[in-house]
Amino acid sequence: NAGVTQTPKFRVLKTGQSMTLLCAQDMNHEYMYWYRQDPGMGLRLIHYSVGEGTTAKGEVPDGYNVSRLKKQNFLLGLESAAPSQTSVYFCASSYEGNGYTFGSGTRLTVV
Amino acid sequence: QQQVKQSPQSLIVQKGGISIINCAYENTAFDYFPWYQQFPGKGPALLIAIRPDVSEKKEGRFTISFNKSAKQFSLHIMDSQPGDSATYFCAAPPHGQNFVFGPGTRLSVLP
Numbered sequence: 438n439a440g441v442t443q444t445p446k447f448r449v450l451k452t453g454q455s456m457t458l459l460c461a462q463d464m465n466h467e468y469m470y471w472y473r474q475d476p477g478m479g480l481r482l483i484h485y486s487v488g489e490g491t492t493a494k495g496e497v498p499d500g501y502n503v504s505r506l507k508k509q510n511f512l513l514g515l516e517s518a519a520p521s522q523t524s525v526y527f528c529a530s531s532y533e534g535n536g537y538t539f540g541s542g543t544r545l546t547v548v
Numbered sequence: 549q550q551q552v553k554q555s556p557q558s559l560i561v562q563k564g565g566i567s568i569i570n571c572a573y574e575n576t577a578f579d580y581f582p583w584y585q586q587f588p589g590k591g592p593a594l595l596i597a598i599r600p601d602v603s604e605k606k607e608g609r610f611t612i613s614f615n616k617s618a619k620q621f622s623l624h625i626m627d628s629q630p631g632d633s634a635t636y637f638c639a640a641p642p643h644g645q646n647f648v649f650g651p652g653t654r655l656s657v658l659p
Contacts, residue, residue, distance in 0.1 A: 441591075470646065472649075477651060478651065479637060479649045479650055479651040479652050480592070480637065480649040481649075482646055482647075482648075485646055495646065496648075527591050527592070529591075535580050535582075535597070536582060536594045536597060537582075537584075537592075537594065537647070538594070539584075539591030539592050539593065540591050541589075541590060541591050542589075542590070542591050
């Protein structure tokens, strides 16, 4: 039982490049989330989804897009990466919006 | 954005001592109060959670105490061990929606 799997684990982008982070969960959870974690700022919600085909903005959505075409997958896209998007990105899922299961993270550096 | 305040920012405890981390929230519509534990290079993992119909919940060496009137809940780690050294996050959901995480407490347990 893999839980929540994030790919890739590390990535270096040049300013202006685009990329997609993939999150996959095998727990049949309805809710999925994307957070970013920066030193001293805890975890901040970027976007979330309460079910297949639905997405919504979180606290810091600017510069990111998401898609939830399949229940088990939640994709986070950066259309034009900026140095301010250098961060560690975590995906999480939950059954009824309570206890979250997090992935192991993607460390992204934008140069 | 609803605030979740967490203290202290960092904590150093001797092996065998008691670690206490506090969390304060603003909104009163919460029904689930979790603590997450995060080791370096890993995603946060649910440690223990409480619902407001009880004032305390204990799981092994970890205890949550809940004070509804003060809008606070705390994590107590009894007989702290070096393996407990990690960053701890509390979280609360404003308006019953997505969780807002506290900024984290870095715990170091000295051998």
